[in-house]
Amino acid sequence: MIIPVSEVEQETLLNIIEGFVLREGTEYGSVDCDLADKVQQVLQQLKHGEALLVYSELHESVNIVPKDQFSATEEEY
Numbered sequence: 001m002i003i004p005v006s007e008v009e010q011e012t013l014l015n016i017i018e019g020f021v022l023r024e025g026t027e028y029g030s031v032d033c034d035l036a037d038k039v040q041q042v043l044q045q046l047k048h049g050e051a052l053l054v055y056s057e058l059h060e061s062v063n064i065v066p067k068d069q070f071s072a073t074e075e076e077y
Contacts, residue, residue, distance in 0.1 A: 003054065013046075021038045
């Protein structure tokens with residue numbers, strides 16, 4: 001189920017994003033990205049619809065998924 005980011009309190013949304021970024025890491029090849037910068041990048045992707053906030057009833061968890069990958073893995077969520 002897609003969760004509209006506009007319906008999530010800002011602090012909660014930032015905590016979800018930070019957890020996602022920490023799981024994914026902040027090293028991108030030869031360039032390290034500051035945690036705060038990466039959180040802001042993911043926030044912008046969510047606000048622009050490039051990424052989706054998805055709740056999995058099966059796993060009872062929330063994840064961030066690139067929009068173009070959501071339809072391919074929709075049955076998992």
